[in-house]
Amino acid sequence: MQHHPLASKVRDDFPILKREINDFPLAYLDNAATTQKPNCVIDSLLDFYSTHNSNVSRGVYTLAEEATEIYEEGRESIAKFIGATDSGNIIFTRGTTESINLVASAWAQHNLKTGDRIIVTEMEHHSNLVPWQMAAQASGAELVYWPITPEAGSTSVGLLELEELEELLTDSVKLLAVTAVSNVLGTVNPIAKIVEMAHERGIPVLVDAAQAVARMPIDVSGLDCDFLAFSGHKVYGPTGIGVLYAKKERLDEMQPFQGGGGMIRQVGRQSSTWADSPQKFEAGTPPVAEVSGLAAALEYVSDVGISEIQKHEKELTAHALNRFAEFSDLELYGPQDTCDRTGVLSFNLRNVHPHDVAQVLDESGIAVRAGHHCTQILHERLGVAASVRMSFGIYNEVSEIDRLFSSLDRARDIFLD
Amino acid sequence: MQHHPLASKVRDDFPILKREINDFPLAYLDNAATTQKPNCVIDSLLDFYSTHNSNVSRGVYTLAEEATEIYEEGRESIAKFIGATDSGNIIFTRGTTESINLVASAWAQHNLKTGDRIIVTEMEHHSNLVPWQMAAQASGAELVYWPITPEAGSTSVGLLELEELEELLTDSVKLLAVTAVSNVLGTVNPIAKIVEMAHERGIPVLVDAAQAVARMPIDVSGLDCDFLAFSGHKVYGPTGIGVLYAKKERLDEMQPFQGGGGMIRQVGRQSSTWADSPQKFEAGTPPVAEVSGLAAALEYVSDVGISEIQKHEKELTAHALNRFAEFSDLELYGPQDTCDRTGVLSFNLRNVHPHDVAQVLDESGIAVRAGHHCTQILHERLGVAASVRMSFGIYNEVSEIDRLFSSLDRARDIFLD
């Protein structure tokens, strides 16, 4: 068995990887859905709850000071991780979905009117589509779809072409919302170029970085994007925590999101005034323990090294692409070239339903996802209802990919006689 | 030192209570802000992340099945804890604040029009005021305040009187939002009676149970309330998790809250259809680990026994009330009788700012909160900008209350010459 140096270095940090599933060692290949947690993240939760737990911001006693410090230092380290110059641009949410809803509700709804357009792409996750549909319906705006490159089998599958964008960028466009990495095709989109083109026409850009943040360096200052959203649980951090980065100019245009404790300045009987950003957007007791866990996760990722992670993922992806090429009954979606994509690979085994494939793989301890992966528009475009998806994390090994391909033989045996 | 049997039984379950603050053992008396976590809650997080972690609902592999089971069983045990007959009435949120915002946005905004009224009380937390202000402003409705009983020093301070409510319940009232327990006055409101009166006029009632859930039995079926909200972190559970209970009839009237993965049925290019409740209201990856932690917390509370907890809290409260009676320079807000109140006691030391009191108490290891406790309207009514608050949990002891009163002497020494 071939062990990649990175994976073998980090595997011991992840307690869950010691599990056996149906008498096989767990091969966890569903990292696009959620990643596993290293000990340092679990320990940071444990440490918070057993040593510092208290509510933040409003207490003068020692524990409250400590919790507030953990919370605000978390904000700072997250800002640093994504290249934001000021932690005031970091809003904590529950996850990518809530981050995007926050923008749709606190910003877009107040800035859209009948006839306005929002550009989205055909490869967006429902979480980067439905909030815009809701904002559009409330305001009379409409969604415009930036199509992906056509024809399965052509050399450029599942890419976004900038010439197409050029055509779509009309005066009525008020926002462009695009994912940095497709959670199905694995496509890595040219975000910097996209932002540049949109900004030339004064159009703000929201980047869905849910899949990107664990796989490549993110630099919001360099990208100059207006909004960027991601989830803690997809970058080796805990559930229940997400991040919205918003530029100062956009923050200033935003109305409050939810109302309640912590986001107010003064409360009157019929109306109130708001705290400054980012508190203005963080009503209620925040997920303090989760922020501590996320900060630990990002520190872990930095220690491992984002460029190491990219290299590792590229190797795994290249290996998987080679293996796919061996089988004519496997249809792989998305770019075939490691330059255009990352380690999220969706496919179908001809004449076998994805559920059945995933079930058979599970019988050999291999965890992959089957379904539409919250991308019904994309799957419609691909002409299938569902697909099987494998997606890599820093602990995955080439041997696990090989186990998957062997187990596909079992699926063939069972379902195709 | 007098040890209450309950406190001495449970103290060892809470690792943080071993801390020393400024060379004194921690006396944690800020339980209304957030409670400490027993080992079983911390362990459930640890166990989830090191053994079962994966995304829920959409995976067929073993880990995903396990995580989904933990999540949905959590929903069931929470339903049971509050007396809901069906787990489908339980929506997971980030906390009380988000639960109330959910109702304000997904229900109230669609059911309110100009001239409609929402009854709130003068003792509400900002989280049960500001969302209604926002919904009212969006729809042209207005807030009507149910006043608390007047005159500091009168025998009935800080109570809600049902005769007053009678007058307020006019045809234009579309919702009554009331807290079960005041987070400042400690008042226990007659919720069952309130719901009954409102329902006689067909007016739905939302109960803010943030302070109640750790202090008294909750039975939504018996209460017959329409909505009930609480936070995990105030009932010995983790941060980042809250609950909204909603009646079937109300759920059927509700529009989606946030858009995204998991809450859809079918996504079209311009519009989508929604999943059934409760999924319809839970967009994005849910806080699975936190649900597991909350379920563990509620199991812990049930094991300790809610009636034991009530008894313990009553004893502590009675003791504190007696101590307050000793000092003429302490002004205690709220009911003076343990029948009307619970263990949340806010006060001021004459001529010393609450911040300074809390700071001096911290110097003796005593954690209390100073400020307006997210109740500016109430503090205005009390005629002060801020107050000091002590609030009890199951691990507090009479001796800790005595330590607080001794330390107040130090505050007198320092600030009053």
Place this chain on the structure above:
Amino acid sequence: MSTNSIYRDLLLDHARHPKYSGCLEHPDLKASAFNPLCGDELELTLALSGETIHDCRTQVRGCSICIASASMMSEFILERTLSEVLQISKEFSKSLRKDTEDIPETIESLRPLIDLKPHRSRIKCMRLAWDALEDCAAQHQT
């Protein structure tokens, strides 16, 4: 590498060669069911004589378990009355609950499906055809 599979012969037989697959041209009742988690769809068409189902077809886009379940259901419901099969559907539902242990004799023939109930994510696959059936029955009642 060999493991026990949940895919047993009877189930696979039904999945590979589903009974009563397709659509009736002039059905008395018709309903579809949809699984939002995976996008699977099923259409059920029924022909009645009186209260009795005398013909049925299912058109399935779904996994082997969904197809097998539809096929087994079709065999089961033919020549039974709507109220009978509604009762069966409820019993089947109940037997799929985690805490149910005994399988009533009436639905003994559905055991190959019920045996899969530890796989909670597949319950919806098994139920899809029956959900459509319940929908048909509801239409008939109103």
Place this chain on the structure above:
Amino acid sequence: MSTNSIYRDLLLDHARHPKYSGCLEHPDLKASAFNPLCGDELELTLALSGETIHDCRTQVRGCSICIASASMMSEFILERTLSEVLQISKEFSKSLRKDTEDIPETIESLRPLIDLKPHRSRIKCMRLAWDALEDCAAQHQT
């Protein structure tokens, strides 16, 4: 029971007997500051001759640290120009940051406050008067 307290004599002197407390009747500049966390409020009134602050008053509803800080600030800013005190305010701000270690000599007299900076929740109390001052300076510039 005895402990060291953060409340030292100098601070308490200022808190008990704040200098320049009250309001000027005909101020040249006036600003208030508010701490949303505790509801504390402060109003600063300044009298100028040219660019120089020749009189000032603060009206404070706040804690001892807030009062002491306003009192110390008042002593400090008298007979200085607006641009000088703005500079001082920035230095004070900087010295309150967690990672700052050295205190510039210019603000040495504010050390009793700066020493409290480990208590992060009290920073806003210390800054309230200075925030009002910065507001006054900003008004003057425009």
